[in-house]
Amino acid sequence: MAFSTGNSSGPMADINVTPLVDVMLVLLIIFMVTAPTLSYPIDINLPQPTLNPPPQDREPPPPVSLKIDASGTVSWDGAPVALNQLQNLMQQTVQRDPTNQPRLEIDVNGQAEYETLAKVLAYAKNAQMDKIGFVQNEQ
Structure with a gap:
């Protein structure tokens, strides 16, 4: 800290x-x-580590194509399906081999209602489907 001497008559310029x-x-x-x-x-x-990992030599099953068009019609691998029967189809698909499930590829038209997509996703969750993807079409 600087002290002023008696010789200086101006104000101190140091900031406190x-x-x-x-x-x-x-x-x-x-x-x-x-x-x-x-x-x-x-x-x-x-994901939790396991001592016995699942075998990797199995070939994954072919993916399942699910399409929702603008009118709300749902098609499972190209065949039209009623929305209330969709969960049964998903459960049957999962029960074939729960450890090696096929990938569900969902293709939704941009004009489709969100409610239909929400129901499809809820059905997939209730059916214990683990591999779900969305198809993006270039337009």
Whole structure:
């Protein structure tokens, strides 16, 4: 800290930084206390390691094509299917081999209602289908 001598008659040009340091330390303590309370855990299901991994030599089954057109008609591998029968088809497909399920490829028309897609996804979840993908058509 500089002291003025008796020879200087002008004001002191040095800034007193002590209050600034005090404020910064108080803010640092406040942030350190509140930061842990701002974070919250997110529940996610991570894959767990297994001692006996599934065999990788099996060939995956061919994918199942599910198409929803603009009128809401659902077709399973090219054949029209009623929406209420779709979950039974999905369950039969999963029960054939639950460890080696086919991939469900969903192709949705841009004009289709979201409600139909939501029902299809709910049916797939209820049928325990694990491999679900969406087909993107270039237009």
